[in-house]
Amino acid sequence: MDSLPALDPDASAEAIPGSAAAEAPTFLDRLFDAGLLVRTGVDGLYGRSGAFESVVDALDRLISRLGGEDGAEVMRFPPGMSRPAFERSGYLKGFPHLAGTVHSFCGNEADHARLLACVEAGTDWTEKQAATDIVLTPAACYPLYPTAAARGPLPEGGLLFDLQSYCFRHEPSLEPTRMQMFRMREYVRMGSPEEVLAFRELWLDRGTTMMAGLGLPLAVDLANDPFFGRAGKMLANNQRNQNLKFELNVPVNSVEKPTACLSFNYHQDHFGTTWGLTQADGNVAHTACVGFGLERITLALLRHHGLDLAQWPADVRSTLWG
């Protein structure tokens, strides 16, 4: 369903379908037609045009400016992480269905001939692929925790990191905001409960101000992660009851199901305990992160200000490109 009404008549540079929604091209189709996203034949896997990337890059710089005074340590991980670290992280307990393991051919020349025969015949050639030591990164901060823990106890006052990477989630979808491969920018705070909660409050403020300044209608809502199965329902309820996760939502695909563009997560001592990460005083460290969905914010801007970047409101353009 593609039924976002024009929330602001002045911002309806892009034609937003009303009652004729059923016949109108979807937002995804219009992104393809405008050349902003590029089809690959796989739902949720798209190429990006130079114009699309110019927005992603501008957002990345804007987020750097917002956090620029905080002295975060910049670290950039590739789109995959160590499988042993991934296994230990606990991700498989909550989200086995979203993870992507990387597999490779480890056979000899006869195996290779069989593989090519399968490809030729259109039958399954992937069964013999063996798992490598690499799993695709599910969220930009997952490779960070073991790295930080390896340095020893946190210094007095804790630590702050600045991350960005491509992430993978296996959830093929026709909603352009639900990509299988997308970029997440993050700030991650490690320290005492008070320090990390103050960090989360700060970024709830900053993130809300940033998105309002970009002319986007938004709501901050209590949220939960998409845990797997029936047991996952309980985990999701716990997460909500403890106010651990907030999301900043913007209507993109529809008003009824707005899109989480930023998320603010308090992990309590989950990663501290998992990785043996301690505060300067020896207590287990608490952690929190703020995550920015760079493609999602870009899509929100395209939805609300139209597909032609040159026609975006002057103040939005000025915020992004100075």
Next chain:
Amino acid sequence: MDSLPALDPDASAEAIPGSAAAEAPTFLDRLFDAGLLVRTGVDGLYGRSGAFESVVDALDRLISRLGGEDGAEVMRFPPGMSRPAFERSGYLKGFPHLAGTVHSFCGNEADHARLLACVEAGTDWTEKQAATDIVLTPAACYPLYPTAAARGPLPEGGLLFDLQSYCFRHEPSLEPTRMQMFRMREYVRMGSPEEVLAFRELWLDRGTTMMAGLGLPLAVDLANDPFFGRAGKMLANNQRNQNLKFELNVPVNSVEKPTACLSFNYHQDHFGTTWGLTQADGNVAHTACVGFGLERITLALLRHHGLDLAQWPADVRSTLWG
């Protein structure tokens, strides 16, 4: 072996081991110790510091400036591509051992319980992972060809594209220049044989000038891809005999085995035929690409100018950061 002599005494800001090489820390160790690369526990999979990334970003911008007048269409693909497109590309014929397929859990709650029991027991939980529709991108240009072919015949004069993405090759190594996940910047030319060969000549010149301007010792050599198996030897010989691939090599890990930092590839009609890509006159299109290994060039700079970016020669710093 880590035996690079100081090729230019003025550029030996970084201690380069001489006869005491056997006892000296490796280049990789020194990169870890300086915090430029970050251990993940997997050979060839590393985090990057902010300083390392500042070089990668500067190189990316420098390459954009060099090609800025050519009117290339910017396109950015995520680090994975469509599996059907990958199968059709022919990559599995030459390089089955380097490819990385992405697999996911597709079971129910009972399967999930078994998976977690395997993880807990330290036994293999990956066997039941099923191949998704995504394969990790082996070279930045692989997702481009089907995309370009879907547009129909090339216009008069052909097309030129500007690409960059993380790529994957399953070749765990302790040489820092042989990463499993790394970024490749590319320009890709599609057109007549004359057009694409002229493009390759132009970039052989530009690339050589660029690298010399960065104070790097270099050699341009005829090369071949690392084809698999005995049949691959013949493919490699053919590639050499036809002068299809050149590499711009810089000593990084050693003088004896210099590192290919740029590569210049003429594919003849391989991709044109594979994807039904034709020239404006109906003839099958030829293609060529120039690829820049962004981490490799960064490592070459660190090796030759030292691990402290602030101490790099003024002209190199000025070329990179203006």
